[in-house]
Amino acid sequence: MFWKSNKEKGSFALLIGRFQDILDLNNQILELTASTGDMLGGNYVFDQQYIRSTCQQLAELVSDLIRNLDALAPRKYTPLYKTFDRINNEIKEELSGHRVSSKMDLILSFDAITRDSSDAVGLGNANLAEISKSLNVQIPDGFAITTRASVFFWEYNILQKKLNSVIARWENNEITVSTAAEKIQEIIRTGVVPAKIKKAVRKAVEKIYRRQKSKTLFFAIRNSEWGEDSEHSFAGQHVSLLNEPGETIVKHYKTVLASIYSTTAMEYRRQKGISQNEILMSVTCQMMMDVKVSGVIHTLDPVSPQRDVLTISAAWGLGTAQSDGRIRADRFEVDRNPPHAVTAINIVRKKEQVVPRKSGGIEFEAVAADQQTLSCLSPEQIKHLTETGLAIERYFMKTRDIEFAFDQKDHLIILQNKPLHIKPHDQKETYNINEIIKNYPVIFSGRGEIAQKGICTGPVFFINTDSDLESFPQGAVLVARYSSPQFSRVIKKASGIITDIGSATGPMASIAREFRVPAIVGTETATSCLTQGQEITLDASENCVYAGIVKELCHFELMADDFEETYEYRLLRRVLKKIDPLNLLDSHDKDFTPVACRTFHDITRFVHEKAIEEIIEMNFYHPHFSKKNARKLDLKIPLDLILIDLGDGFSNLTGDRLIQPENITSTPLQAFLSGLTAPGVWSSSAVSVDFGSFMSSVTRTSATSIAPPKNSDQNLAVISREYANINLRLGYHFNMVDACISENINDNYLNFRFLGGVSTAVRRSRRVRFLAQILEKEDFIVNLKQDLVVGRIKNLPLAVMKKKMHLIGLLVAFTRQLDVSLISEEHIARSIVEFNRFRKDAQLSQIDREPQP
Amino acid sequence: MSIQQKTSILILDDEPIVLKRLKPTLEKNNFEVEVFFESAGALQRTREREFDIIITDLKMEGADGMEFLSDVKKRSPRTEIIVITGFATPDTAKECFEKGVFDFLAKPFRLNSILETIKRAEEKLKGAD
Numbered sequence: 010m011f012w013k014s015n016k017e018k019g020s021f022a023l024l025i026g027r028f029q030d031i032l033d034l035n036n037q038i039l040e041l042t043a044s045t046g047d048m049l050g051g052n053y054v055f056d057q058q059y060i061r062s063t064c065q066q067l068a069e070l071v072s073d074l075i076r077n078l079d080a081l082a083p084r085k086y087t088p089l090y091k092t093f094d095r096i097n098n099e100i101k102e103e104l105s106g107h108r109v110s111s112k113m114d115l116i117l118s119f120d121a122i123t124r125d126s127s128d129a130v131g132l133g134n135a136n137l138a139e140i141s142k143s144l145n146v147q148i149p150d151g152f153a154i155t156t157r158a159s160v161f162f163w164e165y166n167i168l169q170k171k172l173n174s175v176i177a178r179w180e181n182n183e184i185t186v187s188t189a190a191e192k193i194q195e196i197i198r199t200g201v202v203p204a205k206i207k208k209a210v211r212k213a214v215e216k217i218y219r220r221q222k223s224k225t226l227f228f229a230i231r232n233s234e235w236g237e238d239s240e241h242s243f244a245g246q247h248v249s250l251l252n253e254p255g256e257t258i259v260k261h262y263k264t265v266l267a268s269i270y271s272t273t274a275m276e277y278r279r280q281k282g283i284s285q286n287e288i289l290m291s292v293t294c295q296m297m298m299d300v301k302v303s304g305v306i307h308t309l310d311p312v313s314p315q316r317d318v319l320t321i322s323a324a325w326g327l328g329t330a331q332s333d334g335r336i337r338a339d340r341f342e343v344d345r346n347p348p349h350a351v352t353a354i355n356i357v358r359k360k361e362q363v364v365p366r367k368s369g370g371i372e373f374e375a376v377a378a379d380q381q382t383l384s385c386l387s388p389e390q391i392k393h394l395t396e397t398g399l400a401i402e403r404y405f406m407k408t409r410d411i412e413f414a415f416d417q418k419d420h421l422i423i424l425q426n427k428p429l430h431i432k433p434h435d436q437k438e439t440y441n442i443n444e445i446i447k448n449y450p451v452i453f454s455g456r457g458e459i460a461q462k463g464i465c466t467g468p469v470f471f472i473n474t475d476s477d478l479e480s481f482p483q484g485a486v487l488v489a490r491y492s493s494p495q496f497s498r499v500i501k502k503a504s505g506i507i508t509d510i511g512s513a514t515g516p517m518a519s520i521a522r523e524f525r526v527p528a529i530v531g532t533e534t535a536t537s538c539l540t541q542g543q544e545i546t547l548d549a550s551e552n553c554v555y556a557g558i559v560k561e562l563c564h565f566e567l568m569a570d571d572f573e574e575t576y577e578y579r580l581l582r583r584v585l586k587k588i589d590p591l592n593l594l595d596s597h598d599k600d601f602t603p604v605a606c607r608t609f610h611d612i613t614r615f616v617h618e619k620a621i622e623e624i625i626e627m628n629f630y631h632p633h634f635s636k637k638n639a640r641k642l643d644l645k646i647p648l649d650l651i652l653i654d655l656g657d658g659f660s661n662l663t664g665d666r667l668i669q670p671e672n673i674t675s676t677p678l679q680a681f682l683s684g685l686t687a688p689g690v691w692s693s694s695a696v697s698v699d700f701g702s703f704m705s706s707v708t709r710t711s712a713t714s715i716a717p718p719k720n721s722d723q724n725l726a727v728i729s730r731e732y733a734n735i736n737l738r739l740g741y742h743f744n745m746v747d748a749c750i751s752e753n754i755n756d757n758y759l760n761f762r763f764l765g766g767v768s769t770a771v772r773r774s775r776r777v778r779f780l781a782q783i784l785e786k787e788d789f790i791v792n793l794k795q796d797l798v799v800g801r802i803k804n805l806p807l808a809v810m811k812k813k814m815h816l817i818g819l820l821v822a823f824t825r826q827l828d829v830s831l832i833s834e835e836h837i838a839r840s841i842v843e844f845n846r847f848r849k850d851a852q853l854s855q856i857d858r859e860p861q862p
Numbered sequence: 863m864s865i866q867q868k869t870s871i872l873i874l875d876d877e878p879i880v881l882k883r884l885k886p887t888l889e890k891n892n893f894e895v896e897v898f899f900e901s902a903g904a905l906q907r908t909r910e911r912e913f914d915i916i917i918t919d920l921k922m923e924g925a926d927g928m929e930f931l932s933d934v935k936k937r938s939p940r941t942e943i944i945v946i947t948g949f950a951t952p953d954t955a956k957e958c959f960e961k962g963v964f965d966f967l968a969k970p971f972r973l974n975s976i977l978e979t980i981k982r983a984e985e986k987l988k989g990a991d
Contacts, residue, residue: 048970054884055970056877058948442890455974551890552974569886577879 021638024627025655027081028727031620032734034074036747036760038613041067042589043792043799048581050513050522051462051550051572060581061104067588068097071609078616082623086616088603093612100587103580113157116209118216119148125583129155130291131233133427136405144400146423150220151295152213153233158206159266159290166200172270176285179275186272194267202259210262210294214255217296227252227297227369232265232290251329252297252365265292297365298422302385303328303414304338306394308402309345311431314564318342318352321394323385325376326362328412328424336361339385343395347484351391356384393421401426404525406463408567431568445561449546452539454553456532457511460518462550463527464566465505466558469543471536472496475838486547490536491786492517495834500524505547507535507554512790519793529554591797594764596738617745621725621736625651640668642726644682646691646822650724650737652678658728677733677748677759678726680811684818687851691822731756739825746817750810757810758803761789761817763824764796775831776824779840787816819848868894869984872913874904874930875946876922880969884917887973893980901930912938915964915983917976920947920954928957935962940990942983946971 045063048055075089113129114121122130122138130138130153141148163169172193179189218224230250248268250261268274269290278285304323310316324331324338331338337360342353358381364374386394394413401423402409410429414422470485472478472493481487481499489496490509497520500506504526511517511530521528527549529535539545539554546559550566572578586608593601593611596618606612640659642650652658652668658675659668670686673679685691726735731751737744748759763780777798781791789800802813823844831837871893873884881897888895896913898904901922908916916934920927931943942964947954950968958966964983967976 052972052974053970054880054973054976056875056879056948058877059970062948444892446890551887565890572883575879575882577877 024081024624025653025727027077028620028624029655031074031077031081031616032727032747034070034077035613035617038067038070038074038609039762039799040801041070042585042610045581046585046589047513049578049585050459050518052459052513055577055581057577057580060577060584064100064104064584064588067609068093068100071612072097074613074616078620078623081620086603086619089606089612089616092603092606096587096607096609096612100584103584103587113155114209115155115158115161115206116152116213117155118152118213119150122153125579125586127579129153129157130293131156133425134233134291134293136426137423140401140404140423140426144397144404146397146401147420148423149229149295149298150217151228151293152217154206154210154262154292154294156289156291158209159292161203161206162200162266165203168196168200171196172285180279186275190270190272190275193270197267197270198263200263202262206262207259210258213294214258218255221296226255227365228255228258228294229253229297230258230261230265231293231295232268233293249329251327251371252369254369257369258294262292266290295424298414299417300327300414300422301325301417301419303412303424304331304386306398306411306413307408307429308398308411309408309429309431309564309567310342311408311429314431314568315561317345317560317564319345319395319398321386321391321398324359324362325380325385326364326374327371328414329363329371336363341386341391343391345399349392349395351388354384356382358382359385390415390419390421397421397423402567406525406566406573442561442565446555446559449555449557449559452545452554452556453532453534454551456534457508457529457552458513458518458531459549459552460506460511460513460528460530461521461526462572463505463525464546464548464550464563465527466544466546466560466563467504469539469541469545471539471541475835486545488535488539492520492530492782493838495838496520498834500526505549506530507532507539507547509533509536511785589794591764591794594796596743617736624653624727625725641666642673643667643669644686646686648685648724648737648739650726650735653725653727655727655729655732657730658733673728674730675728675733676731676807676811677746677750677814678728678735680750680814681733681735681746681748681818681821684815684820684851685822687819687822687847690819690847690851691825737821739821744821746814746821748810748814750807750814752807754804754806757805757807759801759810759813759817761800761820763798772831775834775837776827779827779831779837780820780824782837782841783816783820783844787813789813815851816848819844819851823847868892869914869980869987870894870912871896871915871917871980872904872907873897874901874916874918874922874927875899876919880919880946883973884976887977888980891977901927905930905933908934908937913941914987915942915944915980917944917946917980919969920945920958921949928961931958931963932961940987942987944976944979944983946976 041063047053072093075093078086078089117126117130119138119141122134124135124139126138127135134153137148140146175189175192178184179186218226230253232248248265250265253261275285302323302325304321305328307320310318310320319342321341321343322331322338324336337357339357339359340355341351344350344352359376360381361373362376363371366372398409398411401411405428408429408431410427411423412425414424416422465486467484467486468482469488470481472487472489475493475495478495478499481502483502484504485502486505486507487496487499487503488507492508492511496506496517500520501524506517506521506526506528508517508530509532513530517530518528527547529547529549529552543556544558546555546557546562548555548562588609590608591610591614592607593605593614595601601615603615606615638654640652642652644650658678659672660674661672662668670682673682724737726733732749733746735744735746743764745762746759749756751757761784763777773796777793777796780798781793784798784800785791789802792799805813827840831840871888873881873895875881876899878899881899885895885897896907898907916931918927918931927945931945934941935943943962944965944967945958945963946967946969948969950966955966964986965979967979
């Protein structure tokens with residue numbers, strides 16, 4: 010690599026070489042991780058082979074990284090190897106497809122279930138828990154007995170061996186399927202539930218008793234579909250035991266497990282070629298609610314999807330007998346488009362209802378005469394159901410089948426929600442979608458990047474200034490030149506988002522993904538091609554915008570198989586959880602240790618931080634440090650920065666340990682310092698003097714007496730004429746700039762990372778969004794995650810690269826204390842204005858100082 | 863273009879996810895699509911009928927994509943072949959082009975990239991017809 014043209018021999022060169030390898034690996038790991046994360050956006054087609062090879066590549070890079078640190082500081086950080094092995098084994102276990110890990114809990118309470126728990130509790134439960142968190146809908150209190158528990162039960166009773174002999178006899182046609190099913194179910198029912206499971210169930214039930222302040226609770230006990238997608242769904246029949254006392258859960262658990270071997274399920278598996286042994290089941294226990302009316306929403310009528318109506322069926326009492334027709338239900342059809350007019354009502358005579366029996370179980374009961382012909386839903390309830398149903402559909406981007414109930418106090422409770430698979434009756438419908446699309450003019454296509462896939466329709470609404478947000482109409486498509494963090498205020502109203510500027514990893518994209526609103530960013534021309542109020546269809550799956558409302562396209566998308574429900578998507582999400590999140594934020598924290606690392610990113614961050622510490626200690630604080638190569642920079646601002654020169658980074662050295670800025674010949678560092686020390690910027694923030702001085706005391710070490718490194722902050726720059734790697738810890742946050750700036754355009758790049766902060770999470774996130782916005786407008790590729798913002802730019806001419814580096818210097822100075830002052834969302838915009846003012850001044854003064862050639 | 867003149871595409875990949883992602887996208891773009899995750903089935907199908915375009919992986923479990931594409935090209939020289947693979951080396955790319963492959967896409971790829979490639983292959987087909 011170009012910076013290794015170091016002529017100096019000996020240990021210094023060797024150690025610096027190690028350090029450079031660490032920096033280099035650090036960049037490679039972060040870049041590979043970022044590009045892997047981009048795969049989840051839906052733009053790419055990837056397969057399992059890709060996931061496997063990427064994980065392997067990352068593991069090799071991370072283990073290299075650890076080896077390099079070990080070489081820099083022998084045996085000082087050996088626990089890192091163990092940590093690495095632990096994380097890597099977890100990843101390998103995910104990749105092996107053994108989805109039930111021994112670490113999985115036997116019981117998961119609904120509040121602990123997330124969308125990533127589907128292996129443990131089945132997709133249905135994971136989806137239910139997900140909407141209760143993200144959409145704030147009420148679901149019944151309860152828990153799931155996980156797939157891990159079923160495996161445990163199986164092993165404990167040595168069931169597989171017993172079952173195999175019965176299955177073999179059936180497969181050899183020695184016994185009928187019903188005899189086999191009966192025998193197997195009997196074996197399962199006489200099995201012993203291990204004490205551990207019993208105890209876990211008892212604890213979970215007691216917890217609910219405490220939460221609900223009641224000792225006579227009854228439960229609905231169901232099996233849960235387990236599987237990654239519709240193709241691998243649990244191929245069994247649905248078993249629901251309603252209104253069973255908490256004490257009987259363990260007994261019923263076995264009955265529900267036994268249902269895996271119903272005759273239908275066994276035949277189905279034989280037909281589909283699914284092994285009779287590859288079966289895992291989770292069992293759900295939900296508290297029974299005091300239900301007045303219950304029913305089912307189909308967010309799109311499966312019988313005639315082209316009519317664009319949502320259907321609701323509902324009847325008095327519990328919903329259990331509606332689906333098989335034992336109880337008649339009222340039926341409503343509602344226009345899917347606002348204001349959601351009810352287009353058809355069919356009220357039937359409802360003579361009977363299903364009610365919970367006092368002693369447990371359920372019974373049929375006559376409906377009071379005056380209630381029989383009444384609609385069991387009010388217009389308000391229909392509206393509420395419609396809006397909730399469509400919100401759930403939008404969240405999953407797929408038509409949904411939703412079971413609901415209203416309790417005696419008319420609170421809406423969602424009991425289940427699963428994808429509604431609508432297959433067009435007529436194959437032509439699928440095939441002709443292209444013919445239909447042809448009737449609608451394409452306004453633009455293939456421009457920009459998809460930030461969140463999906464299809465939506467609506468009128469265009471321009472946002473030029475933040476004040477336009479006040480009048481943003483429900484269901485409009487938000488169109489803007491730039492993204493603004495302010496958009497989050499209206500995102501729930503917007504059906505889609507299109508911006509001129511922005512990238513799929515930028516701040517707008519992350520908001521769009523969080524709320525799952527279809528979005529295309531960086532189209533360049535959206536604001537000039539579209540007009541206010543124009544009705545459009547945004548196809549953010551194919552990256553195309555049509556004039557007019559193309560209903561068929563929305564239906565096509567809603568009915569299509571969902572990428573996010575594929576095994577590969579979920580696998581990648583799961584392995585990324587062990588790679589990408591950063592938990593080690595603060596290096597001053599006592600938990601900043603090898604053992605505390607939970608992801609590859611944590612390890613990478615830890616190694617980077619420690620490598621800097623080691624290099625500073627060895628090269629500067631060591632009594633025999635090389636005067637020639639290590640210096641402390643003498644700056645007018647209160648910042649200690651140690652420089653290590655790899656070659657031609659300084660000139661005109663005197664014997665002093667201090668070096669003056671004018672003696673720096675490193676192009677990137679020069680440009681960075683011109684921004685960092687621009688007049689007024691360093692002390693610009695609107696923080697109190699007290700706090701400001703506190704911060705500067707943290708960042709400054711005495712220039713004359715060199716303190717040991719442990720007491721100082723680690724500000725280090727490793728430089729050469731064309732290269733700089735700058736690490737600044739300003740107060741509690743961390744900046745890393747890595748850049749090459751030369752005449753050779755192809756070598757040029759600039760990476761900037763900003764992390765952490767001292768104030769609240771909200772304010773820190775405002776600061777990274779502020780940074781992301783500035784960087785994005787400056788053509789950086791921006792990646793934003795929690796407290797971390799990464800900006801990358803490359804292959805620009807020398808003069809432009811210098812300007813970008815100057816900007817980074819300004820930003821580092823300006824954002825030093827910014828999180829403290831970002832007390833509201835409005836302050837972000839205000840800070841941008843303020844920053845641009847400083848920037849202008851800085852540019853002017855720079856031009857004054859060094860006239861352009 | 864009327865329905866009869868749709869460009870026909872066969873896709874062979876041993877990972878069902880690839881087929882699952884490509885099929886609806888290509889259908890939406892007005893192509894006639896058949897998918898196979900086993901080379902035997904795909905091979906038999908290409909013996910039954912001619913396809914305008916074939917998209918195939920190179921390295922599959924229990925099958926050799928290179929053999930498959932050689933076989934197809936021998937039988938139907940006008941068929942354009944697009945290779946998609948996760949093991950893209952200059953050598954395999956070279957071998958593919960020598961065998962008359964239209965283009966070579968490294969996995970993972972963008973949906974847009976493969977659509978563009980298919981459209982270019984379509985134009986070449988039109989020029990040849």
